[in-house]
Amino acid sequence: MSWNQFEYSTNNGKPLTLYEFIRNEQKYYRYTNADRNIDFNGVTWISEAISNTGLSIGTGNSLEITLPSTSDVVRLFRGVPPTKPVVIKMYQLHENDNEFRVIWVGKIQEVKRESIEKAKLITASIASSFERSGLRLTYGRSCPYALYDHNCRIWQDNYKVANIEIIALDGANITVNLPNIASGYFSGGYMEFYIDGIKELRGLKAHVNNVIGILGGTQGLHKGMHINLYPGCDKTIKTCNEKFNNHLNYGGQPHIPGISPFTIVKLF
Known part of the structure; x- marks a missing residue:
């Protein structure tokens, strides 16, 4: 039948x-x-x-x-x-x-x-995803692009710091055995690790010396685990140029005048 x-x-x-x-x-x-x-x-x-x-x-x-x-x-x-x-x-x-x-x-x-x-x-x-309103690009001084996306055009593997060992964790932060890297380098970046052979990503908060805050906490991580770290960006033209040498792809308009042309300014 x-x-x-x-x-x-x-x-x-x-x-x-x-x-x-x-x-x-x-x-x-x-x-x-x-x-x-x-x-x-x-x-x-x-x-x-x-x-x-x-x-x-x-x-x-x-x-x-x-x-x-x-x-x-x-x-x-x-x-x-x-x-x-x-x-x-x-x-x-x-x-x-x-x-x-x-x-x-x-x-x-x-x-x-x-x-x-x-x-x-x-x-x-x-x-249901076809019914959502699409995002619109707006003008602003800071860059609207997501770091490492197709608009940013930075290849993340060029900046990956691989095989970093976790030596301690407290539920909100991890302490890692970092090479000589300045504080703040990984702030706003992300980490990559594997659980049961499946790749997981987690955002990074403040990076101070060898201590890094983890968005969402340290669940699933453990002492002795090896992870990959990727640096973050604060979306300013200075960081884009000095940290990534990517200012030609910067998506913001840092030279926008401070006074809007639509603002009524009384001269007298």
């Missing part, structure tokens, strides 16, 4: 929902609401107490998924969330039928701990 025949059948339909969570396109977490594990598409989908709010016309671009708080997916969001959004794909099929339908593709936006046993994932569909 075809998928439609199962779906609209009075007695033969045995619908199953498969949930696939994808982290950084490297690690997959697969669950099903069936009463036992399901082998489908060459992989095993783990039976779990998982459910969703359902899809219907007028529900918009959001979907809520409830699952046990002990789930590996929920654990990802305890403390600092993953650097890249976790993608969710939902499939609908019927038992003993190889035909399936993709019914939802989205990203996890938030995780709420509803009780000790349950957590709720708040997801948004991929289509």
